[in-house]
Amino acid sequence: xxxxxxxxxxxxxxxxxxxxxxxRPGPVYTKGSILTTAILFVVGIYFLLPxxxxxxxxxxxxxxxxxxxxxxFGHFDLWRNLTGLFTYNGDIYLRWLLNTxxxxxxxxxxxxALSAAAGFALAKxxxxxxxxxxxxxxxxxLVPATALALPLYLLMSKVHLTDTYWSVFLPSIVxxxxxxxxxxxxxxxxxxxxxxxxxxxxxxxxxxxVSIAARIMSxxxxxxxLFQFVAIWNNFFLPLVMLSNQRLYPxxxxxxxxxxxxxxxxxxxxxxxxxxxxxxxxxxxxFLSLQRFWRSGLTAGSVKL
Amino acid sequence: xTAITQEAAVAVAAPPRxxxxxxxxxxxxxxxxxxxxxxxxVFFLVPIGYxxxxxxxxxxxxxxxLGPTGTVFAGFANYTQALSSSGFVSGLERVLLFxxxxxxxxxxxxxxxxxxxxxxxxxxxxxxxxxxxxxxxIPGVIASILWSFLYLPGLSPIVSGLKTMGFGSVxxxxxxxxxxxIANIVTxxxxxxxxxxxxxxxxxxxxxLYEAARMDGASEWKIATRVKLPMxxxxxxxxxxxxxxxTLQLFSEPQVLRAVTTNISSTFxxxxxxxxxxFTANNPNEAAAIAVILAVGTFILSFGFLRLTSRRGGxxx
Numbered sequence: 354x355x356x357x358x359x360x361x362x363x364x365x366x367x368x369x370x371x372x373x374x375x376x377r378p379g380p381v382y383t384k385g386s387i388l389t390t391a392i393l394f395v396v397g398i399y400f401l402l403p404x405x406x407x408x409x410x411x412x413x414x415x416x417x418x419x420x421x422x423x424x425x426f427g428h429f430d431l432w433r434n435l436t437g438l439f440t441y442n443g444d445i446y447l448r449w450l451l452n453t454x455x456x457x458x459x460x461x462x463x464x465x466a467l468s469a470a471a472g473f474a475l476a477k478x479x480x481x482x483x484x485x486x487x488x489x490x491x492x493x494x495l496v497p498a499t500a501l502a503l504p505l506y507l508l509m510s511k512v513h514l515t516d517t518y519w520s521v522f523l524p525s526i527v528x529x530x531x532x533x534x535x536x537x538x539x540x541x542x543x544x545x546x547x548x549x550x551x552x553x554x555x556x557x558x559x560x561x562x563v564s565i566a567a568r569i570m571s572x573x574x575x576x577x578x579l580f581q582f583v584a585i586w587n588n589f590f591l592p593l594v595m596l597s598n599q600r601l602y603p604x605x606x607x608x609x610x611x612x613x614x615x616x617x618x619x620x621x622x623x624x625x626x627x628x629x630x631x632x633x634x635x636x637x638x639x640f641l642s643l644q645r646f647w648r649s650g651l652t653a654g655s656v657k658l
Numbered sequence: 659x660t661a662i663t664q665e666a667a668v669a670v671a672a673p674p675r676x677x678x679x680x681x682x683x684x685x686x687x688x689x690x691x692x693x694x695x696x697x698x699x700v701f702f703l704v705p706i707g708y709x710x711x712x713x714x715x716x717x718x719x720x721x722x723x724l725g726p727t728g729t730v731f732a733g734f735a736n737y738t739q740a741l742s743s744s745g746f747v748s749g750l751e752r753v754l755l756f757x758x759x760x761x762x763x764x765x766x767x768x769x770x771x772x773x774x775x776x777x778x779x780x781x782x783x784x785x786x787x788x789x790x791x792x793x794x795x796i797p798g799v800i801a802s803i804l805w806s807f808l809y810l811p812g813l814s815p816i817v818s819g820l821k822t823m824g825f826g827s828v829x830x831x832x833x834x835x836x837x838x839x840i841a842n843i844v845t846x847x848x849x850x851x852x853x854x855x856x857x858x859x860x861x862x863x864x865x866x867l868y869e870a871a872r873m874d875g876a877s878e879w880k881i882a883t884r885v886k887l888p889m890x891x892x893x894x895x896x897x898x899x900x901x902x903x904x905t906l907q908l909f910s911e912p913q914v915l916r917a918v919t920t921n922i923s924s925t926f927x928x929x930x931x932x933x934x935x936x937f938t939a940n941n942p943n944e945a946a947a948i949a950v951i952l953a954v955g956t957f958i959l960s961f962g963f964l965r966l967t968s969r970r971g972g973x974x975x
Contacts (some may be wrong), residue, residue, distance in 0.1 A: 385878075389774050389777060389781075390781045390782065392774060393771075393774055393775070393782070393786045396771060396786075396790065397785075397786055397789045397790070399846070400792060400793055400846065400849075401789055401792070403793075403801075403804050403805065403808060403846070404792065404793075404796075406807075407804055410807075418813065419812055422815070423813070423814065423815025423816075423818065423819075467693050467694040467697065470690040470693065470694065471690060471691050471693075471694035473690060474686070474687040474688075474690035474691045475687075475691070478686065478687035478690075480687050486691070486695075489703075492957075493698065493702050495903065495956065495957050495960055496702065496953055496956075496957075497903055497906070497907045497952070497953060497956055499907045499909055499949075500709070500907075500952050500953040500956070501701070501705050501706070503709070503932060503933075503936055503942075503945055503946065503949045504705035504706070504708045504712065504949060505705045506936070507709075507712060507936075507946070508704065508705060508708055523700075526697060527697045527701050527702060529698065529702070532694060558686035558689075559686075559689075562690065583794075583797075586797050587797045589797075589798060589799045589909070589910040589913075590909055590910070590929070593933075594933070594936070605799040605800060606799075608799065608800060608803060609799050609803070609914060612806075612914065613917050625803060626807070629800045629803060629804060632800065633797075633800060636795050636796075637792060637796070639795075640791070640792075640794070640795035641788045641792070644854075
């Protein structure tokens with residue numbers, strides 16, 4: 354992939370600069386490096402401690418949650434928590450997970466496709482009003498999602514679309530930031546000559562876009578997908594105002610509703626904790642393994658700003 | 659494919675047909691743009707317009723609420739009502755105070771971490787970088803639920819740990835502390851993400867620049883402050899703009915923490931206020947006015963900040 358080849362070379366500057374600054378080759382444990390590592394270690398504890406607590410607590414039942422040492426294992430109840438989580442109130446938790454995949458996964462996929470096409474059009478064709486359209490879309494980047502949610506709710510309730518999948522799904526597939534990234538990337542990396550050559554070879558515009566431009570743009574498309582995925586998955590306000598039927602909830606809203614009720618049903622504390630862990634694990638893995646796409650996309654974005 | 663054979667035919671055929679092909683190219687950008695443009699209009703532009711419209715009207719109830727209701731044009735009445743209600747104003751002041759303190763703290767923290775990770779002195783970068791980035795992979799609501807447990811006496815190892823260390827019983831959810839407990843959640847969530855943006859900027863600096871600075875006898879500290887910092891300035895600006903937008907929208911963290919404390923009122927932040935107005939107070943018009951005020955405020959602040967810094971950054975670049 355393109356990002357790999359462009360990001361990789363700058364990825365490991367350490368060996369080079371180490372010999373430069375340390376004069377002696379090989380790892381040198383200077384005062385500075387020990388201090389730096391110590392600081393990073395302490396900061397690492399700050400970032401990882403809550404995650405550690407989550408892992409440890411998900412193995413405890415409601416009673417040992419309060420009685421045992423918070424940062425270490427108590428009575429081991431992981432399996433009971435897991436079966437409880439997936440059977441409480443029918444299969445509601447599984448439903449929430451699937452809904453999340455639908456909203457965030459499919460939503461981000463569609464958003465990426467729409468953004469790619471729009472960004473490509475704005476980058477590679479000359480037409481009247483192009484800059485105006487781009488400016489309006491760019492303005493959309495600065496419009497906060499929560500400011501849109503309320504008027505959207507009011508509008509959707511007029512057409513009786515609230516409390517449906519569509520009410521959360523459709524607004525989620527619009528990503529002005531995605532169009533912005535796609536345009537920057539397309540104008541920088543898709544050569545006009547290549548498009549011209551494809552046209553001369555008789556390929557239609559749509560085919561040129563799908564089989565040539567989109568392929569070159571693929572690193573940017575991964576970044577757009579990631580951004581939109583997180584944006585949808587993090588957008589709590591929209592499903593909160595739109596949905597009242599529990600079976601349509603994404604997992605975040607579901608866990609929030611349990612968290613609000615555990616005063617009445619104590620076992621829910623354990624389910625909130627294990628539910629949070631289960632929902633977060635696949636995401637964290639995907640996140641960490643796709644880190645380089647964040648960086649490449651973010652550099653593209655900040656260079657233009 | 660028929661399209662290809664047609665195109666091939668066009669290429670060898672007479673000029674008029676070539677003109678037809680060009681016309682099709684002219685239509686292509688419209689087709690590529692259409693799906694996005696349609697949805698953008700329906701789910702961005704129309705709601706914005708509708709919010710503005712709603713904010714200018716008011717439900718008129720006649721006869722003790724039993725008579726017919728209708729909407730009447732209210733001018734800026736909803737705006738003046740929002741701006742003069744103590745709940746909204748104190749909520750606005752609260753997020754501004756939050757932003758003035760939390761954003762600089764977080765960005766200095768993120769910049770320092772990026773620099774430390776980028777410096778030759780750092781070890782185990784492959785472990786630390788993902789560790790710092792991990793919280794961003796946890797959605798805000800779940801992070802807030804997680805931290806609400808870590809603030810809760812009886813459940814929290816932090817509260818009990820501080821007690822055994824002799825700090826007494828620290829109340830993270832008190833009237834004066836809860837805002838900063840929220841600030842901690844936001845800092846925990848977004849520092850790693852901001853760090854990554856700045857780190858990407860640092861990695862893009864050509865290494866020859868450092869070499870040249872060292873030849874001129876610059877210390878590592880000087881290189882950090884005179885070379886690295888100005889070079890990543892635009893990345894820091896980007897993180898600041900994202901943070902300003904996020905802070906004014908503050909909603910999920912306080913909303914989640916309301917489950918464990920009574921010290922977060924229904925107007926704690928402007929967004930909470932808007933939510934309350936729309937769903938509890940049944941006053942969608944004022945809620946729309948608050949949404950418009952927030953959007954305009956966000957726009958002015960983030961755009962103003964960009965203008966301000968691009969003038970300064972222009973000198974550095």
